[in-house]
Amino acid sequence: MPSDAAPEKGSQSYCRFVASRGSPPLDGTAFLGPAGVEFDLGSGQPRHIWSYGRLRSEEPIRTNAIDVLLTSKDAPGASLFVQGARFAADLRARAPQLSARAAWLREKRFWFVLLAVLAALVVAAYMSGISPAKSIAQVLPDGWRQRLGNVSRESMTEGHKECIDPAGVAALKRLTERLAKGLPAKVPFDVHVYDWPLMNAFAVPGGQIILTKGLLDKSQTPDETAGVLAHEMGHGIELHPEAAIIRGVGLGATLEIILGGTPGGGLANVGLMLAQLGYSRRSEREADTHALELLKAANISPKGLGEFFSRVTKLEAEHGDKAPGGFRWFRTHPPPAERARLVSAQQDYPATPALDASDWEALKSICRTTRAPEDAT
Numbered sequence: 506m507p508s509d510a511a512p513e514k515g516s517q518s519y520c521r522f523v524a525s526r527g528s529p530p531l532d533g534t535a536f537l538g539p540a541g542v543e544f545d546l547g548s549g550q551p552r553h554i555w556s557y558g559r560l561r562s563e564e565p566i567r568t569n570a571i572d573v574l575l576t577s578k579d580a581p582g583a584s585l586f587v588q589g590a591r592f593a594a595d596l597r598a599r600a601p602q603l604s605a606r607a608a609w610l611r612e613k614r615f616w617f618v619l620l621a622v623l624a625a626l627v628v629a630a631y632m633s634g635i636s637p638a639k640s641i642a643q644v645l646p647d648g649w650r651q652r653l654g655n656v657s658r659e660s661m662t663e664g665h666k667e668c669i670d671p672a673g674v675a676a677l678k679r680l681t682e683r684l685a686k687g688l689p690a691k692v693p694f695d696v697h698v699y700d701w702p703l704m705n706a707f708a709v710p711g712g713q714i715i716l717t718k719g720l721l722d723k724s725q726t727p728d729e730t731a732g733v734l735a736h737e738m739g740h741g742i743e744l745h746p747e748a749a750i751i752r753g754v755g756l757g758a759t760l761e762i763i764l765g766g767t768p769g770g771g772l773a774n775v776g777l778m779l780a781q782l783g784y785s786r787r788s789e790r791e792a793d794t795h796a797l798e799l800l801k802a803a804n805i806s807p808k809g810l811g812e813f814f815s816r817v818t819k820l821e822a823e824h825g826d827k828a829p830g831g832f833r834w835f836r837t838h839p840p841p842a843e844r845a846r847l848v849s850a851q852q853d854y855p856a857t858p859a860l861d862a863s864d865w866e867a868l869k870s871i872c873r874t875t876r877a878p879e880d881a882t
Contacts, residue, residue, distance in 0.1 A: 518589035520544050522553075525582040535587045537595055542575065544585065555579065557600040566597040566604055573603075642747035647711075650747055654711025657750070658697065659878065661707060662715060666875035668698040673871025676864035677716075680727070683859070684735050687802025694738055700872045704817075706733050708740035710747045718872045725816075728809025730868070731859035732796060732848075736810070739795030745788050793844055797851060806856035811848030818845060 520535035522544065535544035541556035555577040563574040563584075570593040575585045587593075597604050642650075681696050688694075696714045704719040714737045716730070724730045740746060784792070800807045860868065 516591065518587050518592040520585055520587045522546055522586075523584050524580075535585065535592070537592070537599060542585070542587070542596065544587075553580075555585065558602075560600050560603060562603040566593055568594070568597075570594070570597075639744060639748040641751055642744040645747060650744075651711035653747065653750065654709045654713040657709040657746070658713055658715060661709065662697075662699045662701070662878075665699040665701040666872075666877050668700055668718065668872035668874070669876050670867070670871045670874040672867035673698070673869075673873070676860060676868040677871065679864060680731060680734065680860055680868070683803045683805070684731065684738060684799050687799040688738070689742065692742060694741060696734065698871050700875050706737050708737040708746050710744075710750065712741050714738065714741065721869050721871070724813065726809050726812075727858055727860035727865040727868070728806055729813040730809075731803075731805050732800060732807060732810025732813060735796035735799040735805075736792050738799060739792030740784070740788070742795050743788065743791050745784055745792065749784065789844070793847060797848070801854060803859075804854075804856050805859045807848050807851050809859070811845050814845035814848065 517534040517536045520533050522531045522533060523529075524531075531546045531550065533544050533546035533550070535542055537543075538554060541554045542560065543552060543554045545552050555575065556579070559578040561576045561578070563576070566573055569590075571590045572586065572588045573593050573596060575587065576583065577585075587596075645653075677696055677698065681694060685694065692712065694712045694714055696716065698716045698718065698721070701717040702719045702722075703717050704723050705717050706720055707715040709715065714734065716734065720733065721730060724733075796810065797807055800810070858865075
């Protein structure tokens with residue numbers, strides 16, 4: 506606002522004022538007055554005062570700033586550029602809303618509000634007898650789940666190359682799309698294979714699934730692999746990976762990962778932690794139920810999954826804890842005997858092989874071409 510009162514001048518800095526877009530710039534001097542930034546634009550121009558509380562900065566004023574570009578709510582369309590590190594530092598002290606920290610807090614304000622909402626959901630879920638972790642997982646935005654899944658997958662597969670042979674990737678895509686016919690709406694899955702001798706598969710947050718070379722090597726038919734993949738999809742449908750992480754590390758640590766914080770300590774191994782946590786028998790039954798539904802919708806026989814469970818049961822009985830890594834069903838899964846019985850109890854229905862011979866051979870050979878994590882784009 507214009508003012509004719511004589512200011513209490515401190516150190517003055519060069520400034521350039523633009524009244525509106527397209528207006529010629531006016532050079533002058535600016536200094537910090539008692540109530541705001543005051544600036545003179547030369548003879549014939551009124552003195553201006555922009556109050557500290559109404560100021561906005563195009564960029565947050567950082568501790569090493571050497572100039573500032575200001576706007577004011579009282580002067581829409583106008584801008585004021587002021588040069589000088591001392592001016593910037595003193596202004597940051599008088600108008601703290603312009604600091605980098607204040608800008609960060611404004612940016613994260615939505616997430617803090619959402620955190621409060623999530624905390625309220627935890628209490629409500631607890632009072633209702635519902636799993637708080639799963640309740641929170643259900644309201645996480647898709648982008649958050651994807652971020653959590655990326656961190657989990659990278660952590661879990663550290664030291665193992667991703668298998669990317671084009672023919673195998675194409676065959677895996679066809680299998681995934683076939684199983685996806687029975688999925689609820691808007692539940693996409695992204696399946697990756699890693700050159701890892703361990704015989705296992707993992708679901709991680711964000712609809713991501715990890716299959717190992719050991720699993721493909723030990724699967725005798727495409728129906729076996731399809732059954733295992735459908736089971737992991739079942740975990741994803743129920744958001745078991747998200748709930749397990751929230752339950753394992755806590756909501757605060759989970760949000761730190763999601764919001765791009767640098768995981769440290771146990772958080773750096775969130776994928777390994779997810780692999781070791783395992784699921785309850787109830788969760789495994791839920792995943793098995795979804796698997797059977799997906800297989801039926803895709804016209805793939807569930808017998809392959811039953812045969813896989815039966816063979817794993819036999820191998821574990823023969824080798825116990827000393828079973829070679831290629832034969833062990835990782836501890837994320839309970840003993841598969843009862844699951845084999847569940848599958849065998851299913852009624853027959855028309856079915857065709859999950860993959861034809863050519864695609865099955867391509868999928869089994871998917872690790873012929875690999876990519877190190879640092880090569881991923």
